Amino acid sequence: MKSFHFNRRRTIVAIAILVYVSAxxxxxxxxxxxxxxxxxxxxxxxxxxxxxxLNGSLDTMLLHxxxxxxxxxxxxxxxxxxxxxxxxxxxxxxxxNVLDRTGRNLGSSDSRLIGxxxxxxxxxxxFLVLTKGEVRAYSQPFRTGGHNPxxxxxxxxxxxxxxxxxxQVGIDESHVTTMFPSIxxxxxxEWLLGEKGFFLCANIDDxxxxxxxxxxxxxxxxLEETGYxxxxxxxxxxGKRTFNQRLFGETCxxxxxxxAGHRIIAALPPAEYFRTRTVYTTGLxxxxxxxxxLFVVLLCRINADSMRIQAFYASEVExxxxxxxxxxxxxMAALPTAFTMNEYCRLAAFIEPAQEVGGDFYDFFSxxxxxxxxxxxDVSGKGITGALYMMNAKTIIKNVLMATTTYDPxxxxxxxxxxxxxxxxxxxxxxxxxxVLDIDTGYVSFVNAGHNPPILRHSTGETEWLKARSGCxxxxxxxxxxxxxxxxxxxxxxxxxxxDGVTEAMNVSGELFGDERLxxxxxxGKQLAENAGPSEVCAAVRSSVERFVEKAPQADDLxxxxxxxxxxxxxxxxxxxxxxxxxxxxxxxVEEKLRAVxxxxxxxxxxxxxxxxxxxxxxxxxxxxxxxxxxTFSHARQSLTMAISDDGKPFNPLHVPxxxxxxxxxxxxxxxxxxxxLQKTMDKLAYRYVHGCNILTLCKTIVANS
Amino acid sequence: xxxxxxxxxxxxxxxLEGRLDTTTSPELExxxxxxxxxxxxxxxxxxxxxxxxxxxxRVLLSAQKRMNKQxxxxxxxxxxxxxxxxxxxxxxxxxxxx
Numbered sequence: 183m184k185s186f187h188f189n190r191r192r193t194i195v196a197i198a199i200l201v202y203v204s205a206x207x208x209x210x211x212x213x214x215x216x217x218x219x220x221x222x223x224x225x226x227x228x229x230x231x232x233x234x235x236l237n238g239s240l241d242t243m244l245l246h247x248x249x250x251x252x253x254x255x256x257x258x259x260x261x262x263x264x265x266x267x268x269x270x271x272x273x274x275x276x277x278x279n280v281l282d283r284t285g286r287n288l289g290s291s292d293s294r295l296i297g298x299x300x301x302x303x304x305x306x307x308x309f310l311v312l313t314k315g316e317v318r319a320y321s322q323p324f325r326t327g328g329h330n331p332x333x334x335x336x337x338x339x340x341x342x343x344x345x346x347x348x349x350q351v352g353i354d355e356s357h358v359t360t361m362f363p364s365i366x367x368x369x370x371x372e373w374l375l376g377e378k379g380f381f382l383c384a385n386i387d388d389x390x391x392x393x394x395x396x397x398x399x400x401x402x403x404x405l406e407e408t409g410y411x412x413x414x415x416x417x418x419x420x421g422k423r424t425f426n427q428r429l430f431g432e433t434c435x436x437x438x439x440x441x442a443g444h445r446i447i448a449a450l451p452p453a454e455y456f457r458t459r460t461v462y463t464t465g466l467x468x469x470x471x472x473x474x475x476l477f478v479v480l481l482c483r484i485n486a487d488s489m490r491i492q493a494f495y496a497s498e499v500e501x502x503x504x505x506x507x508x509x510x511x512x513x514m515a516a517l518p519t520a521f522t523m524n525e526y527c528r529l530a531a532f533i534e535p536a537q538e539v540g541g542d543f544y545d546f547f548s549x550x551x552x553x554x555x556x557x558x559x560d561v562s563g564k565g566i567t568g569a570l571y572m573m574n575a576k577t578i579i580k581n582v583l584m585a586t587t588t589y590d591p592x593x594x595x596x597x598x599x600x601x602x603x604x605x606x607x608x609x610x611x612x613x614x615x616x617x618v619l620d621i622d623t624g625y626v627s628f629v630n631a632g633h634n635p636p637i638l639r640h641s642t643g644e645t646e647w648l649k650a651r652s653g654c655x656x657x658x659x660x661x662x663x664x665x666x667x668x669x670x671x672x673x674x675x676x677x678x679x680x681x682d683g684v685t686e687a688m689n690v691s692g693e694l695f696g697d698e699r700l701x702x703x704x705x706x707g708k709q710l711a712e713n714a715g716p717s718e719v720c721a722a723v724r725s726s727v728e729r730f731v732e733k734a735p736q737a738d739d740l741x742x743x744x745x746x747x748x749x750x751x752x753x754x755x756x757x758x759x760x761x762x763x764x765x766x767x768x769x770x771x772v773e774e775k776l777r778a779v780x781x782x783x784x785x786x787x788x789x790x791x792x793x794x795x796x797x798x799x800x801x802x803x804x805x806x807x808x809x810x811x812x813x814t815f816s817h818a819r820q821s822l823t824m825a826i827s828d829d830g831k832p833f834n835p836l837h838v839p840x841x842x843x844x845x846x847x848x849x850x851x852x853x854x855x856x857x858x859x860l861q862k863t864m865d866k867l868a869y870r871y872v873h874g875c876n877i878l879t880l881c882k883t884i885v886a887n888s
Numbered sequence: 889x890x891x892x893x894x895x896x897x898x899x900x901x902x903x904l905e906g907r908l909d910t911t912t913s914p915e916l917e918x919x920x921x922x923x924x925x926x927x928x929x930x931x932x933x934x935x936x937x938x939x940x941x942x943x944x945x946r947v948l949l950s951a952q953k954r955m956n957k958q959x960x961x962x963x964x965x966x967x968x969x970x971x972x973x974x975x976x977x978x979x980x981x982x983x984x985x986x
Contacts, residue, residue: 765911787939787969790907794941798910843978847952855977856942862976 194481198474209466213459221455222424225437228375228448229421235369236441240358241321243365244338247273248319248351252340258282258347261289263296274361276335277352285310288347295329300350303328312341312348324355324442359385359443363392366442378454382408382429382447386440398430410447419445506538506566513539513569516576518546521716525817526621526751527554530716532724532742534683541568541612542681542739543576547584550872551814551825551879552621555583555591558679558743559614560633562655567608568739575602575612575656583616587873591616591629592652592666599631599664602657611657615679617745624671624747629664631656634682637704639719641674643712645705647697648677676746678704678719683740687727690734695727716744752815760806760828765797768811772824779819781884788863789824792880795856796826796835804830804876815884821865822884827877834869835860835878890936891919898959899929905936908944917947924951928959935965945977952982962986 251269255261258280266278270291280289285300285307300306305328311317321338328335334355341348358365362385370381370393380395384405389412391403402408409428418425421439427449428434434449514533521529531544541561549555557579561572578601582594595616602612615636617628628648632655636648653664671677680700687695703709703726710722720742727740756771758764769790776786793811800806806828814823840861841854860867866881889906900923908916924930930951940948955961962984966974974980 762911765909769907769909783938783967784969784972787967788972791909791939791941791969791973794907794909794943798941798943801910843976844981845978847949847956847982850949855945859942859973859976863972 190485191482194478194485198478202470202474205470206463206467210459210463213462214456217455217459220458221435221450224376224379224450224455225424225435225448228379229437229439232381232439232446232448233421236366236446237321237323239366239369240336240353241338244275244321244336244351244353245319245340247275248338248340248349251278251349251351252342255280255349257344258288258342258349263289263291263293265289266291273351274357275351276333276354276357277337277350279350280347281309281350282347283313283345285313292329309337309339309348309350312339313345315341315345317341324358355442362442362444366392366444369393370446375448375450376454377457379448379450382410382445382449384410384445384447386412386443386445392444401430405445412445503538509539509566509569510535513573516573517543524548524621526749527619527745527747528716529556529746530720530742530744532720532740534736534740535564536683536736536739537565539566539569540564540739541572542683542741543572544679544741544743545576545580546743546745547580549584549586549589549618550870551812551823553589554619554621554745555616556619556677556679556743556745557614557616558633558636558681558741559612559656560681560683560739560741561612562610563608564739567610571608571610571612575614578602579614579616583618589618589620589627590666591618591627592664595629595631595653595656595664596662599656599658599662600660603660606657611655613655617677619671619745619747621747621751622753624673624675624750625668626671626677627666627668629653629666631664632658634680634685636680637678637701638669639676639678639704641672641712643705643707643710645701647701671747673747673749674713676716676719676744678723679743679745680723681739681741683736683738684723684727684742686738687731687740688734688737689731695730699726699730716746719744749817751817752819753812755810755812757808757810760801760804760809760830762801764801764809765794768797768809769793772811772813775813776822776884779815779822779884781822785882785884789822789880789882792860792864793824793826795860796878796880799833799835799856800826800828800830800876804828804833806830806876819884821881823879823881825877825879827875829875832871833876834871836867836869889915891916892933893919893923895923895927898927899931900924900927901931901933903933903936907938908940908947910941910943913940913943913947916944917950920947920951920954924954924958927955930955930959930961932961932963933965934963934967934970937967937970939967939969940973942977945973945979948979948983960984 251273261280266289269278270276278291279287279295281300282288287295287298290296300309308322309320312320318341319339322336324334324336326334335352337350337352339348339350370383373381381393382391382405383393384391389405391405394402405412408430419438419440421437424435424437426433427436429449432451434451435455436447436449438445438447517533529546533542533544541563544558546554546556559575561568561575563571579598582597586594613633614631615628615633617626619626629652630650631653637645638648639645650667652667654662685695685697685700703723704719710718723742754775758768772793773786773790776789797809800809808829810827812825835857838854838857840858864880864882868879870877889904889908889912892903894901952961964986966985974983
């Protein structure tokens with residue numbers, strides 16, 4: 183149990199580890215995929231931001247310049263080319279136009295443009311928005327293809343406060359390139375992409391870096407020193423496509439744009455783009471470890487609890503089995519096993535409950551010296567209920583039969599039935615076959631209360647059913663009566679009683695053992711010798727049933743009882759009046775019989791002394807009217823049973839205290855010596871008081887004179 | 889039961905035949921009552937006695953008590969059955985059996 187427990191715990195831990203590893207791998211894969219998405223969106227935002235910032239910075243710078251020029255000019259008035267060029271030089275811009283409210287050029291740094299209209303080209307027409315009074319400033323990004331086709335220039339327009347015309351300032355990209363480090367460089371220095379991402383900004387022509395991350399500042403001053411290959415990514419440097427580039431020894435996800443003669447690269451090192459993956463995976467690893475540990479602890483606990491419950495259950499089952507075993511022992515102990523009742527009949531029995539305890543029983547007992555009661559019964563139920571009812575029924579049947587004065591089993595069973603009906607909440611009943619054998623004659627009176635018919639087996643080996651029935655099972659109807667049946671056994675005849683566990687024994691194919699097989703077993707000369715005894719009969723039926731059933735489970739209790747009547751005993755009975763004449767006639771009667779059986783003198787003397795002691799007591803003290811002396815010799819006259827009965831007052835001589843036989847004659851009381859003699863010379867003494875009679879039984883072994 | 893009575897001076901010899909039981913012992917008791925005066929030696933010859941019961945023992949006991957006062961008493965030719973009775977009852981302790 184313990185190793186099983188251990189194995190199961192190991193399984194739980196193994197499963198937990200498997201779940202842990204799988205979950206981590208899954209999360210790793212998912213967050214890797216997610217990292218790429220995040221990298222893309224991060225770089226998208228970075229590029230947008232960068233564009234806005236660069237253009238915004240230039241716009242701001244141009245706006246400042248435009249504002250100062252606007253202040254100088256005061257209103258939209260024509261200015262000379264010289265003035266315009268002077269302002270260009272002062273303000274370090276590349277183009278200046280003054281325009282009236284219709285977009286006509288009033289003055290310009292480019293004399294060709296004076297007098298032209300902004301509405302002439304679509305690009306310049308965009309600035310006409312300033313004439314509508316809704317917007318004061320308007321800017322355009324760097325563009326080529328204006329009136330100077332080779333120049334890439336950016337324009338900003340600013341309306342006069344009175345709304346009457348506007349000025350337009352322009353700056354060349356090449357001009358910005360030279361200004362770039364001073365006006366833009368600061369932007370990148372502290373501009374981080376996430377936590378570890380960074381920007382590189384380098385002059386396209388010479389590759390000089392104007393911005394690189396603080397932590398790599400000393401490593402590189404030119405773009406090529408960072409590991410960047412400007413030739414590899416020409417097509418990608420549009421700010422829209424991500425490419426991998428090794429920078430400072432790490433493979434970074436990069437985007438790049440060209441702006442104002444500078445190459446600006448946004449770079450995300452692995453630490454950045456896998457940052458969420460690392461955070462997710464580590465977080466999950468910790469969280470999952472805690473959850474799984476709790477889970478494992480809980481499961482192991484539950485497992486241990488279930489083991490305890492299983493062990494408890496097993497011990498309860500064991501205890502229950504032990505109690506049932508004890509119940510079986512008690513039940514079996516209640517059944518008689520002294521099969522040698524006397525020399526005139528012999529018995530054999532067998533019982534095998536289907537469960538530990540059962541509802542079948544047999545019983546046999548002497549009602550007196552000459553009457554033997556025997557029975558087999560089957561309670562309607564097995565197991566504990568059957569067993570309890572069985573014990574009750576057995577006790578009642580025996581008590582009632584023992585109390586009977588008429589040896590009538592029908593009368594007795596009517597009483598038993600009433601008793602069983604009186605208190606029967608479980609509505610159980612019992613079928614029974616009860617017989618009373620008169621040993622002196624072989625006469626059997628019997629009652630069959632709903633039980634299987636027994637089989638009578640003659641000494642010749644012939645068999646017949648005892649089909650006679652007497653009434654319903656016991657315990658069914660309170661007023662049920664039973665009819666007594668009878669038969670006469672000849673010496674050697676036997677009655678075989680059984681329960682339906684025999685005839686209804688089932689084999690593996692579902693067939694029943696049945697009546698035919700049973701009677702065939704008893705009548706089978708090969709299996710059973712003609713002179714077979716009760717135990718041989720029981721054994722033959724048992725083995726026959728076992729052979730038939732083979733391996734099928736036993737469904738019902740199985741009980742057998744065989745009673746064989748051996749011989750009519752040699753018995754002499756005589757009754758005398760309880761007067762002095764009996765003291766003469768009874769010893770003569772006994773002596774005559776003892777001489778006839780060649781009883782040795784000494785034994786004869788002992789028996790006659792005993793008789794004299796008993797008779798003298800009865801005649802003198804009991805007040806009886808008659809005395810009956812019965813002599814029964816055993817089968818081979820090996821022993822004598824002498825029963826002396828009288829109808830006097832109850833007196834048990836065996837209860838008289840023994841006299842002191844060591845006293846000198848002067849102190850000797852007279853009395854008690856007779857009982858002492860009886861006790862010392864007879865083999866067995868028994869006293870009973872039944873039906874108003876004292877019955878003293880004396881047994882003595884006789885070894886006949888040869 | 890038959891009792892043969894032989895007197896030789898002060899010696900009385902009683903030979904018993906048959907059984908000494910409830911019915912016969914009163915006869916012996918009566919005889920002893922009538923015959924023991926002046927007897928100093930009482931002899932019972934039991935060679936013909938089949939057995940005796942407690943009724944016989946009672947008579948022998950009273951005879952023994954009386955002879956203890958006026959002389960002696962002995963029993964001859966006691967058979968096995970009778971001897972066993974004396975043994976069981978402790979009478980062999982005080983009876984003189986030859």
